[in-house]
Amino acid sequence: MGSFTVITALFFCIHCWISVSGSGFQTVEVQPGEEVTLQCTNISNHQTQADWFKVVNQTKPTCVSSMFESRGSASFCDGFQNGKFIMSSNITFVFLQIKQVNLSDVGLYFCGFYTNKHTVISDAVELRIQGNGEPNDEVKLSSQEECNGNTKAGTVMFISMAVFFMMTSAALAIKVRQLHAASKNELHLERNKMENIFCYSKAVLQDEGSLHLDSAALWLLAKTRSRRPAIERKVETHVVYYVGR
Structure with a gap:
């Protein structure tokens, strides 16, 4: 039952991811030295x-x-602290502005949001640079094929990352379920142990109570006999037989 639940959840995750990636993948082309602003949909409410x-x-x-909220200041990771990147956001979109685009800026960009203790990927944007002054159509065709190859490679990478995230989540779900089952079994064993101890203690107390009652009865009987008058005790221990003629 647990495996079926995990597989079902994984299927729906894959289905949802395909729907989002199909409408959330963009391609942006700019001239070298231009400024470009990439954007992705803010999926967090x-x-x-x-x-x-x-x-x-x-x-x-x-x-x-990264940025915590729209009014906060963005922090930039190593290699992107040269002042040419600006991050901003509003309730609808999250933006990444790149100044003076060059070949080192070309690549696949994507944004994610930290919600419910998970990083959820929203959109992906591929940034390209338009070629200038190609001498003939053959060079243009070669450039187009190279761009298409980069797009396919980026898409495959994006899909691989999404599958990795989903498999990790599924593994964590299975691990949590196993830990829960082990804890439940341990609790059941501990409860049975306590019940056995209780039953044993109850039986011991009942046996000791019966023994105490028997001892008390014998003690009272001996005490009663010792308090009788001497004549009664004597009569009790000496029997006189009389036969009438």
Whole structure:
């Protein structure tokens, strides 16, 4: 039953993720040296921490910036503290502004929100730089194929990360269920042990009570006999037989 519940939850998570990623993936193209503002949908209905991430070398996600609330100040991670990145947000969107875009800024960006003790990924944005002055259509085609390859690689990376997060959550759910079952079994054994101790103690007390009652009866009987007059005790111990003629 527990495995079925986890598998069902995992199926719905995958289904929901596909729905979000299908409508939340964007592609932005800019000229070198231009300024661009990336945005993602604010999926949280209360003040929480929002984060921007970037996929480096198509394999490694790294932190860009984070902000707790729209009126707070953003903090930037290592490598993004050069002043060309600005993070802001409102009740609808979270923004990442990049000044003087160059080739090092190209890549896949995505944002996440910390809600219910989990980081939930909202949207993904791929930033591209438009080529200038290509001599012929063959170079343009090559550039387009390279961009398409980067897009596919970024999408695969994004899907892999989402599956990893979901598998981790499923493993944690199974672990919690196992710990709960072990704790319940231990409590049941402890309860049986206490019941056995109680029954044994009750039986011992009943036996001791019966023994005390018997001793008390014997003591009272001996005490009663010792208090009789000497004549009665003598009559009791000496029998005189009389036969009439």
